[in-house]
Amino acid sequence: xxxxxxxxxxxxxxxxxxxxxxxxxxxxxxxxxxxxxxxxxxxxxxxxxxxxxxxxxxxxxxxxxxxxxxxxxxxxxxxxxxxxxxxxxxxxxxxxxxxxxxxxxxxxxxxxxxxxxxxxxxxxxxxxxxxxxxxxxxxxxxxxxxxxxxxxxxxxxxxxxxxxxxxxxxxxxxxxxxxxxxxxxxxxxxxxxxxxxxxxxxxxxxxxxxxxxxxxxxxxxxxxxxxxxxxxxxxxxxxxxxxxxxxxxxxxxxxxxxxxxxxxxxxxxxxxxxxxxxxxxxxxxxxxxxxxxxx
Numbered sequence: 001x002x003x004x005x006x007x008x009x010x011x012x013x014x015x016x017x018x019x020x021x022x023x024x025x026x027x028x029x030x031x032x033x034x035x036x037x038x039x040x041x042x043x044x045x046x047x048x049x050x051x052x053x054x055x056x057x058x059x060x061x062x063x064x065x066x067x068x069x070x071x072x073x074x075x076x077x078x079x080x081x082x083x084x085x086x087x088x089x090x091x092x093x094x095x096x097x098x099x100x101x102x103x104x105x106x107x108x109x110x111x112x113x114x115x116x117x118x119x120x121x122x123x124x125x126x127x128x129x130x131x132x133x134x135x136x137x138x139x140x141x142x143x144x145x146x147x148x149x150x151x152x153x154x155x156x157x158x159x160x161x162x163x164x165x166x167x168x169x170x171x172x173x174x175x176x177x178x179x180x181x182x183x184x185x186x187x188x189x190x191x192x193x194x195x196x197x198x199x200x201x202x203x204x205x206x207x208x209x210x211x212x213x214x215x216x217x218x219x220x221x222x223x224x225x226x227x228x229x230x231x232x233x234x235x236x237x238x239x240x241x242x243x244x245x246x247x248x249x250x251x252x253x254x255x256x257x258x259x260x261x262x263x264x265x266x267x268x269x270x271x272x273x274x275x276x277x278x279x280x281x282x283x284x285x286x287x288x289x290x291x292x293x294x295x
């Protein structure tokens with residue numbers, strides 16, 4: 001979550017806090033060279049009040065506050081030409097649309113890497129690899145990405161389920177045990193299916209891996225671990241879910257790669273043995289060689 005989103009999501013800002021915010025954003029790049037005492041004089045407040053404000057918006061202190069402000073400034077420059085929610089406009093040519101989406105995808109993947117906690121990814125991979133069953137709970141467009149993840153796990157001989165309807169989700173959640181794992185996906189953390197499914201998973205003591213934005217993960221503090229994706233995309237005001245779709249696809253692909261490499265040789269052997277049984281297409285053993293200089 002960038003510094004602006006942190007401030008916007010804080011619902012107990014004081015008038016002094018709002019004065020500080022205005023002062024900071026007027027200073028822009030000059031904040032980097034400021035001490036907390038310098039900023040306190042400019043904002044007409046005490047250094048202690050600035051420290052309390054930093055903690056109020058979820059930061060450790062003034063040093064991290066300056067780091068986040070610098071990062072936000074760099075992001076603004078980087079994304080000046082990329083509109084995450086509206087990557088193309090009326091009258092755009094096919095070339096403009098193509099390059100606009102290319103820039104959006106590149107930015108989304110950079111964000112996804114920046115959001116990744118690799119220790120959490122390793123924990124998630126161990127949970128998924130050792131689970132008797134994996135239940136993936138999501139809805140709407142995210143279900144397509146979840147089904148692709150399920151199919152890849154199936155190719156490794158792992159049992160994975162992606163229930164679709166609300167009733168199927170509740171039934172599947174109730175069938176899982178503490179020896180299974182649930183992957184719950186919600187960009188905002190506010191999806192309507194969450195309450196009933198999460199309640200059942202907790203009753204059944206099923207380990208929960210939650211994939212969503214930082215704010216979404218904070219809304220569910222009783223999960224076992226969270227895998228964060230970027231929150232640049234607006235949950236409602238957008239043409240489509242371009243960025244969140246790519247981010248989720250990438251996180252699940254990385255998670256699958258982590259699971260695969262935990263038993264790499266065994267999984268490679270399994271694929272080699274089962275591929276001829278699953279795929280009945282035939283291909284030439286080697287591509288024909290094209291000689292040059294004949295024409």
